[in-house]
Amino acid sequence: MFVGGEVIVHGVVNKALERFTIDTYGFGLWQKVVSACLHAVAFYEAMLCYPDQDSYALLNQLSRILNKPNADILEDMGTYLVVHRNQDGVRRLLRFGGVDFRDFLLSLNEFNARIDLIMPDLNLPQINVVCGAKNQISIRLAPSWSEFTYLCIGILHAMADDYGALIRLAHFADTGSAVIQITLVDDRFAVAQGFKLAARGPSNG
Structure with missing residues (x-):
């Protein structure tokens, strides 16, 4: 959705990035990512919305800390959404397809x-x-x-x-x-x- 020319990102996106980072690399690394971002919070609400620059800042800081391109992190995150036990609802939603x-x-x-x-x-x-x-x-x-x-x-x-x-x-x-x-x-x-x-x-x- 666009509000005043600014993209508003659904909280489920930030929540997914939060859970991916914690489940894959640990809460300590997520804390480092959050502390390096000006407006970031430790825990996101999936049903709220946030300015898109917050999401980009989180992703860019994670990229910097891991020394991995954003594209590689997002591909890993896509895999995580299917295979990790905490994300079984995503897998089930997709498997309903055929x-x-x-x-x-x-x-x-x-x-x-x-x-x-x-x-x-x-x-x-x-x-x-x-x-x-x-x-x-x-x-x-x-x-x-x-x-x-x-x-x-x-x-x-x-x-x-x-x-x-x-x-x-x-x-x-x-x-x-x-x-x-x-x-x-x-x-x-x-x-x-x-x-x-x-x-x-x-x-x-």
Whole structure:
């Protein structure tokens, strides 16, 4: 959302960066990141919104401390959102998309609508999935969050592993949009991770 010419970032973005840093590198490193940013706070509220410069400051400081490019950190964060036990809700939301990796990719055409039902203020870049040659599928991302491309790359690699698929992935810019091109080498390369449609509830016995 835009307010007075300034991008307002949904708190779930900062919260994800906070949890990724703490779970991956420890709370001490997150404290170093926060202390180096002028307006940062130790704990973010997922349902609030924050100025975009706060998010960039957090990411840039994490990049500086780890001596890693922002793109690499965001790709790692995308993987974290799928594989870490504290983020099982994200994995479940994504696995609802299909019974195999190809179905999952095609379901991303409806991903923005699904997210809008849950968090209408998140304003993710519009995702458009296009089938190409026999084993190629392209994902076009509207040019609103340039960093979102690298987060998606991490998510896609992790989801391919989750489904047991072997893929090749490339990305490039095209008329202002980002395009992620996936080649599905083998959709049954390995055994898929277990997944049940219904989450296990508390025992009544």
